[in-house]
Amino acid sequence: MNIVISGPELGTGSASSSEVDDVLLDAYSSTVVNVAKKVSPSVVQIKVSGQPQPARQPAQRGRTHEGDGTGSGFVISTDGYLVTNNHVVAGASTIRVVLPDRDELPATLVGRDPATDIAVLKVYTDGLRAIRFADSGKVQVGQIAIALGNPYGFQYSLTAGVVSALGRTLRSESGRLIDDVVQTDAALNPGNSGGPLVNSQGDVIGVNTAIILPAQGLCFAVSSNLANRVVGKLITEGRVRRGYLGIAGQLINLTERIRQYNQLTARTGVMIASVEPDGVADNNNLRQGDIIVGYNGHEVATVDDLHKLLTDSTIGRSAQVIVLRDGRKRGVMVTPGELTGN
Incomplete structure (x- = not known):
């Protein structure tokens, strides 16, 4: 059976341009577009200064130059709590958050955990939109994984791929292993660190943390279940006790x-x-x-x-x-x- 899609220029009774767009967008594209609309208002850029230059490591996490740094984060509560990576903010003398509407605000460090590369910030403003953590225990290899962040300081970028593997381990800058790491082929670049890795519903399945530069399609995120537990400890106690x-x-x-x-x-x-x-x-x-x-x-x-x-x-x-x-x-x-x- 042949299906003919007619545009306005083909005569009366033809479909509207929006209807044509809906047909042309396949299910995958529609999913990614909808996730982008849902999640993008919650993704922020993080700028830091006064930060020491770290030693070069195989899993590169992205810094600009000595004294300056940039990364990503995301809003988890409407009253201003944000999640990012520890290595994005560690040692910084000042931290500022750029919201999607380009407003730039000072941020307070609530707590950080080098052992899992998770940190929590707080900003004071109204009208924030939060995204939630999904249950990473239900994540399956092969499902859609969408990464959002600010690579190389460019405001807001999205890449899409799949979950490549589960249950990986990754060495943190503190020397401890981060367990339950999600591997994805959704492209990450320096500056993506701390941004969310989300599923097709726009819920967070991981916190993007590292890329392996010599490899292609090897990117890692701290699982949402681990990140959620650590975030709770950081908000209530300011640290994770060990x-x-x-x-x-x-x-x-x-x-x-x-x-x-x-x-x-x-x-x-x-x-x-x-x-x-x-x-x-x-x-x-x-x-x-x-x-x-x-x-x-x-x-x-x-x-x-x-x-x-x-x-x-x-x-x-x-x-x-x-x-x-x-x-x-x-x-x-x-x-x-x-x-x-x-």
Whole structure:
């Protein structure tokens, strides 16, 4: 069956131009256009000054030049709370937010979390439009992913792609791994950092955080579920609390003989290089040279495993650490303190 689309120039009874446009726009285009209309009023540009130049890293996050920086953010409440990346605002002496209507306002830093590269700002104005976090646990590989932000300082830009992978990990500037990272091929550029990655309903599924410059189509966003939890902590407490053992550790391979003798499944552990007697944590039972292989009933194979286990719920609570000492497994008690200056 042939379908003929007639324009006004083809005679009477023809479709209006708006009707023709509606037909010509396929479902994908319509989705992206509708998302752009819904989300764009909530996306802001962030300008900072007095910021130190960071060391170059494989996952580039976008700075202009020393002392100046630019990034993106988005409104999560009508009373002025904004979400962006920690690396966009870290160390800045002044932070200003450019709204979609081009109004430029001073912003207050509410809190930041280097471990997840999330920060919250506050501006004081009326008429803001907020967007909401979606449940990233329901995100599927292959679904539409739309990134919005201000690449290279250009006011407002949109790119579209798909969710390429879920459950990735990414090393933050603090040295910790960010878990539950969403990978997308929606193009990001320096300045997109802190902008929203949204689904086809215009709800946030991630906070754009990094690109890998030598690669094509490898872009990453902190998942909305993780970002939402961190944002809540930053708004209510100004920080995210984490446990601290007061040790320096390094990955070490375990010999097959040691593993079999101690009935260990992991091939690695965390060897304690030094113990800091700073009084923050009760770590007197730990010794330099101990190899940590378990914490509070959980296996520990890497430093990252230990970081994941040292949550705010561990602070001030005694727990058993399983270590290898003189080649034999034994349990010692510790009480984590609170990590500060993170």
